[in-house]
């Protein structure tokens with residue numbers, strides 16, 4: 001996980017995970033209280049990872065007669081779940097230059 005750009009304390013997986021799924025809310029360092037925003041490049045990554053598979057999966061369903069819809073749905077669900085949990089490791093945050101109070 002990425003460290004805080006101010007003090008070097010690593011963000012927890014949980015912090016980044018919740019930030020992502022709460023609509024990219026800023027991550028606050030648990031050590032120094034520095035606020036970090038997600039980079040726009042990371043936002044692009046999230047979009048690509050989740051939007052790109054849709055047409056691919058769609059075409060597999062359309063062209064395959066051996067894969068049942070239920071199985072397909074299950075594998076999409078499993079892949080999505082894995083992606084969601086691995087994603088925080090690849091996201092990058094940048095120092096906003098502000099400090100939250102009452103966190104010393």
Ligand SMILES: [Zn+2]
Pocket residue numbers: 004005006007008009029030031032033034
């Ligand atoms: Zn910090």
